Amino acid sequence: MRRLVFIPGPGIGHLVSTVEIAKQLAARDHQLFITVLIMKLPFEQLFTNTDASISRRINFINLPEAHVDTQNTGPSSFFKTFVENHKTHVRAAVSESSTQSESNQARLAGLVVDMFCTTMIDVADEFGVPSYVFFTSNAGCLAFLLHLQTLRDEHGTDAAQLMDSEAELAIPSFVNSLPAHVLPGVLLDKEGATAFLNHAKRFRETKGILVNTFSELESRALHSLSDGKTPPVYPVGPLLNLESDDFHVGTDKARQKYDILRWLDDQPSLSVVFLCFGSMGSFGEAQVKEMACALEYGGFRFLWSLRKPPPKGEIAMPSDYAVPKGVLPEGFLDRTARIGKVIGWAPQVAILAHPAIGGFVSHCGWNSVLESLWHGVPIATWPMYSEQQLNTFELVKELGLAVEIKMDYRKGSEVVVSAEEIGRGIRKVMEKDSDIRERVKEMSVKSKKALVDGGSSHSSLGCFIDQIQL
Structure with missing residues (x-):
């Protein structure tokens, strides 16, 4: 032994x-x-x-x-x-x-x-x-x-x-x-x-x-x-x-998960774009508003994990907003209520496994990449920190398994990605008959066989x- x-x-x-x-x-x-x-x-x-x-x-x-x-x-x-x-x-x-x-x-x-x-x-x-x-x-x-x-x-x-x-x-x-x-x-x-x-x-x-x-x-x-x-x-x-999205999901998170999956059950197959940026991903208010504009003007069905940044200069995790409408364009939640849902914490694996999800706007952390490939969901890339820019390069340029929103974005930079760029990437990742979607499906099969x-x-x-x- x-x-x-x-x-x-x-x-x-x-x-x-x-x-x-x-x-x-x-x-x-x-x-x-x-x-x-x-x-x-x-x-x-x-x-x-x-x-x-x-x-x-x-x-x-x-x-x-x-x-x-x-x-x-x-x-x-x-x-x-x-x-x-x-x-x-x-x-x-x-x-x-x-x-x-x-x-x-x-x-x-x-x-x-x-x-x-x-x-x-x-x-x-x-x-x-x-x-x-x-x-x-x-x-x-x-x-x-x-x-x-x-x-x-x-x-x-x-x-x-x-x-x-x-x-x-x-x-x-x-x-x-x-x-x-x-x-x-x-x-x-x-x-x-x-x-x-x-x-x-x-x-x-x-x-x-x-x-x-x-x-x-x-x-x-x-x-x-x-x-x-x-x-x-x-x-x-x-x-x-x-099997689970979190080792310590409590009763509140279990309820949130049920609510999210029930909402997805009412959406058509491959119709929803999921936006989630990992356990440390968050954006300033100006960027949040551009993202909201891209989703609203593009008419996309969406599920958006929106997290609140930690205090400036402090090493800490993002948290959920008590009232997210404060950082969103005025009236956004009301105008998109029929086709969109803004959440905080996200049960990512369960969401990616749902048949309503057609694309994933991701920070390209490697666990998220593997989960997305496993479930056959193509990624629109938005790297933030660590080696994620390198992951994005490999996915987009080397492997042809993702579409680019941004390849060199860095968390904490002054860059604000425009609604037009975001919308263009989402539109591309949501194409139902694209070559990228087909390659991701093939890789999904290979990942399971491995x-x-x-x-x-x-x-x-x-x-x-x-x-x-x-």
């Missing part, structure tokens, strides 16, 4: 896919026990589903909270300090789980660390066990990071200097040249770029990299990673939580299980 310890990155998006791969591993290998160590962000709810309801061989441990100032600090500094401050707690938890595992004769087989938690590789080294990376984004992004890290460390190229240039970069994982203006926003500043590429450098120290993707989706990117310089890469996706016995991701996960048995 063996035990793996997973250390997911802070944030529900990273935790969801970690739980899914833990479930798959436990289902495939009955000699494997898994411990998941959870770091709670100060502005997120506590992960509460920590009992045996998922699997009796998966154990969840909420680590003690590490207090970090959320004001007057940049995201890169905050996350680096946040993870570093958990190192002592992780060391203690691994030690305790190793002691406990001796009683049930399960040896510690390794640590699986999140892509942003590479400092925990040190803990694996201390315990004399292998470390693996769980890369929660896509293979294109992984190959891109490793390429930039090589350019920095072997050729002295400073990625931060490229951001405001008109340069187009040749990246092995992409057919098309990559415009500098779609590089991840973290590369905008030297500190962020250094931290980001230092993570990539440490990936190379591990025994393998698990990636939440599948071969049929990113064949070129995955092939580019078979270069002899990168640890074995295991595409094991799509890893999706299709996970069944004999599928590409099923086989890849089997190879990883064989690796940890050595």
Whole structure:
């Protein structure tokens, strides 16, 4: 018997896919026990589903909270300090789980660390066990990071200097040249770029990299990673939580979900565009009004998850508006009542699965991309932060699986996307007989086949299980 310890990155998006791969591993290998160590962000709810309801061989441990100032600090500094401050707690938890595992004769087989938690590789080294990376984004992004890290460390190229240039970069994982203006926003500043590429450098120290993707989706990117310089890469996706939209949905959210799905039941097939921008997505009032104008003047049936931005300068999650009409054009809700619905929190998976949904205006977070592809819903891209601009480039230019509203939008910028641009993108994504819709349907079938016995991701996960048995 063996035990793996997973250390997911802070944030529900990273935790969801970690739980899914833990479930798959436990289902495939009955000699494997898994411990998941959870770091709670100060502005997120506590992960509460920590009992045996998922699997009796998966154990969840909420680590003690590490207090970090959320004001007057940049995201890169905050996350680096946040993870570093958990190192002592992780060391203690691994030690305790190793002691406990001796009683049930399960040896510690390794640590699986999140892509942003590479400092925990040190803990694996201390315990004399292998470390693996769980890369929660896509293979294109992984190959891109490793390429930039090589350019920095072997050729002295400073990625931060490229951001405001008109340069187009040749990246092995992409057919098309990559415009500098779609590089991840973290590369905008030297500190962020250094931290980001230092993570990539440490990936190379591990025994393998698990990636939440599948071969049929990113064949070129995955092939580019078979270069002899990168640890074995295991595409094991799509890893999706299709049963529930939130680990801690309470009675109020259950009622909201019922109300939303009942409204969708009254809409024609493929008639509704769904607008949702992830757990951290929100817009200022000027942009909200342009979005409202696009929806109203275009006459689109819509379901819009509209969130209130956190206070300026504070690292926090968006919240629901008590009264959303205050930020919308006067009379908008009344004029669109027959064809539209404005909501706050959204049960995204259940919405994307509904037959009334014909298109998805998304921030292109990788979990959202995989959910949309799984359900065969084409995306109109509106990236905001992290690697989402890069995801947008890959979806639109490389794979032909999305339409562009904006490719280089960045949250917090002064740019206001016009109603005309938004309307044009929505109109295109809602075309019922488009080539993009057809390609998305085909990829939906392939995403499901990848996970069944004999599928590409099923086989890849089997190879990883064989690796940890050595």
